[in-house]
Amino acid sequence: MSHPESVLVVGTGLIGTSVALALRGHGVTVYLSDRDAGAVRLARELGAGTEWTEGRTAEIAVIAVPPHLVADRLAALQRAGAARFYTDVASVKALPLRLAAALGCDLTTYVAGHPLAGRERSGPAAARADLFLGRPWALCPTEETSPDAVEALLGLIKLCGGEAVTVDAAEHDRAVAVVSHAPHVAASAVAARLAEAPATALGLAGQGVRDVTRIAAGDPDLWTGILSGNALPVADVLEAVAADLAAAAAALRASADPDALDDVTALLRRGVTGTGRIPGKHGGPARAYATVQVIIGDRPGELARLFQVAQAAGVNIEDVRLEHAPGLPLGAADLLVQPEAVPALAEALRAHGWQLP
């Protein structure tokens, strides 16, 4: 697998600019293009590359535009001979392939792609070079795709830190309907109830509803485009979810009959099974770290002292999660360490005056 020397990014939004930043970090020559001159300028100022000028030929062109525009852009770029190979980053894959075929694009040099990464924010200013680190990146070669085009995309994915997953386009679309598109709509429907709820209700919101609805903050127009590009697979999943929720509501209304509640419990059990099938963070096996919890004050340098004490005790802190509470002088830190290091760390922290719950 070789690394691309030059890449053209077409569309300098969140994903396109993040790809550009990741590649620039590895010394790749990156050209930028966008119909919005301001977006290109901002991406350039962020260090994402230089502006594209007609006549150049990049090794790969990354088409980072909404799903229904990918094929148009691919056809135009191929006519201009802008690159040796082409890919896109749209979150649906059957649609751009179908439109590209209909437009008579050269399908040997095009590999449909989809990095499974994103943020609630959009635009080049939200871009991050590390956006793809350890995240799945789907690629959907067809029978027509040349092996060289696939190799080129694999090299690009590797440079961006993504984990390549080769999958059929139709299978990809059914998969993302289940793990991304329908969950987005479900989160929106839960969040929509909050739009109408009295202020008292919002005052009782805990971490659970925050997590469930976080992605519902995404751009509605962008998401309508994504959903309409994968309409039937998403509709299938949403209908199944709606039916389960309607059945749960009916069971609760009939809950004077205890047997009615069995349906609710069964749905909750299926949910537990489903969450258990999600691979560990970043798709890797969950690391078996142990957690040492410590109460920390809001004093300057306290975290630094804590890390020093851990280091002096020969303990490497693998991860740390802080919880601050406003108006309170105290917070809790979860320190993740190798299980065998727990006693040494706890002893060292206590010896230096920290309170362990």
Add this chain to the structure above:
Amino acid sequence: MSHPESVLVVGTGLIGTSVALALRGHGVTVYLSDRDAGAVRLARELGAGTEWTEGRTAEIAVIAVPPHLVADRLAALQRAGAARFYTDVASVKALPLRLAAALGCDLTTYVAGHPLAGRERSGPAAARADLFLGRPWALCPTEETSPDAVEALLGLIKLCGGEAVTVDAAEHDRAVAVVSHAPHVAASAVAARLAEAPATALGLAGQGVRDVTRIAAGDPDLWTGILSGNALPVADVLEAVAADLAAAAAALRASADPDALDDVTALLRRGVTGTGRIPGKHGGPARAYATVQVIIGDRPGELARLFQVAQAAGVNIEDVRLEHAPGLPLGAADLLVQPEAVPALAEALRAHGWQLP
């Protein structure tokens, strides 16, 4: 507001034991009771208090049992004269009040309560002294409740670090249906689709679906009890969510007509409005920290060195978030600092060889 000197915790599961640990941290005498002798022993070993023996009278009894058992336990405790005042922590409030009245309990000494805190795990071993820090804690006094009982509960909530929210019981139940109970079922229904999805689909799961489904890992039997105790308000919300999802599915099936998609966009917009109404973390205003991102290696002690360098540069790191990627030597750390400290920190990190994206 005075602090209770002695508290009886009835039911040493996650919430009861967490209350006990929080109070013990402030020197309160805590007595523990549970039908399951093993649960009491474990809570005791965790330092949550000493075992309750008949004949003692605590200042407050905290009844931490499932919603439908609260009134029974309250009646028995009042007969035994176990405490001056009584409260519970069940996540529904109209049901225990109604049952308590039916059982002829003394409603002057009882204040229904509900700390809005929890974890996906249950049992005393999952308890945390800081579980309630900065979290809302609802209390639902009625016309019969004595002011002294309310004062006593407010003192207990304060010791636990919670934020007291006084609310009518019926209003509480409608509120938690929207911000907790229905979101739980919706998360379960999304997660239930994952239970049936092919393995490929799970391989494409990103952070979004993880967040949406996190709470669906909760105990199905415990949650069936909660939902059945708040059946009608939850059914109302679930029906509305199911109707929105069914309508979105129908709109997507009809998406050859672009007007049909307007309904989808409208739902997504209502979702954005809803997420915008959720108060900042812990109910406080979001702190305006700036983020400095740095690429870190997996070398032992690297985080400790990073904190030392920050400290030497006079910069206090307020929060840190790490992203590790399996199989890759690199990860990214987001360091949250006061905005004015960003240049000094960035310069210090670069000077010590760290790479900033």
